[in-house]
Amino acid sequence: MQPTDTMPEDFFFSNTMLEEILHIRNVKHAVDRVISNGGASGIDGMQIDNLRDYLNTNWKTLRSDILSGTYRPQAVRKVEIPKASGGKRTLGIPTVIDRVIQQSISQWLGLKCEGDFHDNSYGFRPNRNAHQAVSKAQEYLNLGYTWVVELDLEQFFDQVNHDKLMHLLSKKIMDRRVLALIGKYLRCGIMDHGLEQKRTKGTPQGSPLSPLLSNIILHELDTELSSRGHRFVRYADDCGIYTKSNKTATRIMRNITSYIESTLKLKVNREKSKVSRPSQSNLLGFSFFKSQGDWHIRISAKSIERIREKLRQNTRRNTVTSMHERLTKLRQITHGWVDYFRITTNKKVMVALDKLVRRRLRVLLWKQWKTAGNRIRNLIKLGTKRWLAYQHANTRKSYTRTGTSPILQTTLTNSYFTKLGYEGFADYYYWITTHQTTLF
Numbered sequence: 009m010q011p012t013d014t015m016p017e018d019f020f021f022s023n024t025m026l027e028e029i030l031h032i033r034n035v036k037h038a039v040d041r042v043i044s045n046g047g048a049s050g051i052d053g054m055q056i057d058n059l060r061d062y063l064n065t066n067w068k069t070l071r072s073d074i075l076s077g078t079y080r081p082q083a084v085r086k087v088e089i090p091k092a093s094g095g096k097r098t099l100g101i102p103t104v105i106d107r108v109i110q111q112s113i114s115q116w117l118g119l120k121c122e123g124d125f126h127d128n129s130y131g132f133r134p135n136r137n138a139h140q141a142v143s144k145a146q147e148y149l150n151l152g153y154t155w156v157v158e159l160d161l162e163q164f165f166d167q168v169n170h171d172k173l174m175h176l177l178s179k180k181i182m183d184r185r186v187l188a189l190i191g192k193y194l195r196c197g198i199m200d201h202g203l204e205q206k207r208t209k210g211t212p213q214g215s216p217l218s219p220l221l222s223n224i225i226l227h228e229l230d231t232e233l234s235s236r237g238h239r240f241v242r243y244a245d246d247c248g249i250y251t252k253s254n255k256t257a258t259r260i261m262r263n264i265t266s267y268i269e270s271t272l273k274l275k276v277n278r279e280k281s282k283v284s285r286p287s288q289s290n291l292l293g294f295s296f297f298k299s300q301g302d303w304h305i306r307i308s309a310k311s312i313e314r315i316r317e318k319l320r321q322n323t324r325r326n327t328v329t330s331m332h333e334r335l336t337k338l339r340q341i342t343h344g345w346v347d348y349f350r351i352t353t354n355k356k357v358m359v360a361l362d363k364l365v366r367r368r369l370r371v372l373l374w375k376q377w378k379t380a381g382n383r384i385r386n387l388i389k390l391g392t393k394r395w396l397a398y399q400h401a402n403t404r405k406s407y408t409r410t411g412t413s414p415i416l417q418t419t420l421t422n423s424y425f426t427k428l429g430y431e432g433f434a435d436y437y438y439w440i441t442t443h444q445t446t447l448f
Contacts, residue, residue, distance in 0.1 A: 050103030100212025131244035132219035153250035169273035
């Protein structure tokens with residue numbers, strides 16, 4: 009159907025959109041995505057492993073119910089996870105069936121919306137990532153826009169205004185059945201200890217549809233910033249605006265805060281939003297430093313402290329875990345963290361993290377050896393002279409002081425931990441940034 013003179017220019021989606029969303033090819037792709045993503049079950053207890061069998065038996069009925077408008081999504085299951093900055097983040101876990109339907113909507117609608125989204129929006133979009141956002145910010149800094157407006161939206165996913173969001177969707181979607189279905193998902197309750205809590209705002213984290221809906225409503229912010237001629241980058245609800253003066257940045261902070269709260273019906277966290285210089289800014293865990301006239305990317309101080317705390321938690325002495333399990337977990341942490349921060353030049357940070365881990369691993373082994381006799385035997389095996397082994401095995405020093413003692417540093421060496429299976433931050437950083445790229 010072609011737009012008419014009375015129809016908004018962007019009001020182009022077909023009135024058979026729901027049939028297109030439920031086309032078997034689109035749904036099969038959604039099923040594959042849901043299965044590959046894994047995750048816990050919803051309130052009905054259905055596991056990912058049972059999904060294909062269920063759909064093979066019930067798909068025709070399910071599709072018919074959705075098309076007729078009689079389908080009712082189930083409440084999401086409340087799950088709380090710790091936030092890196094402290095406190096807890098609430099997730100809403102839909103049933104696997106609802107995840108498939110939401111994923112079907114998201115991937116179809118996402119393709120239609122992708123061409124409308126702003127170039128400086130990097131979150132939850134194909135072929136876009138956090139590294140590109142940080143590199144764009146670096147580009148602005150090197151052009152002289154060295155005052156940063158850091159915007160923090162307070163509990164963004166929990167605060168999304170349903171009326172505002174549905175109004176924006178209605179500008180695009182002609183098929184009222186799709187609007188009604190999305191509305192049902194927005195209003196789905198959240199199940200907490202057997203009690204269903206009604207929801208009048210927000211789109212729960214954990215829903216396959218939420219990332220796209222967040223981009224649709226925050227596209228309005230992108231459009232506003234662009235129309236005012238601002239240089240900015242946005243990744244989900246993290247947004248940085250770059251200007252040439254403190255005065256301009258302060259004015260932008262005031263005006264954009266007013267726009268977000270009055271027009272988008274969202275809340276700006278005034279405690280966390282600020283005007284800063286690049287070296288004090290924090291964009292997606294990264295910060296910046298100036299060297300030889302140019303701005304470069306570095307790991308933010310907050311990110312370093314968070315990974316140090318995570319390493320401490322995974323090397324605690326009072327946690328009963330085998331060394332193999334600890335090293336496997338550490339390997340996962342190392343790979344994930346270095347993969348994310350590989351665009352920086354902070355090799356010194358990687359070396360310092362390895363020192364922290366190895367010092368704590370030495371303490372763990374010392375504690376595992378327990379008795380003086382075991383400690384003597386193990387030290388001698390590692391090449392320590394007998395009299396020195398006796399001396400240190402009976403030390404009254406604390407575990408922390410023992411971990412930094414010369415005797416353990418010269419016996420439980422870096423190569424010793426490498427043989428055990430520890431792959432350090434520095435080694436893996438070297439592999440992916442230098443060696444891996446020069447194999448051929």
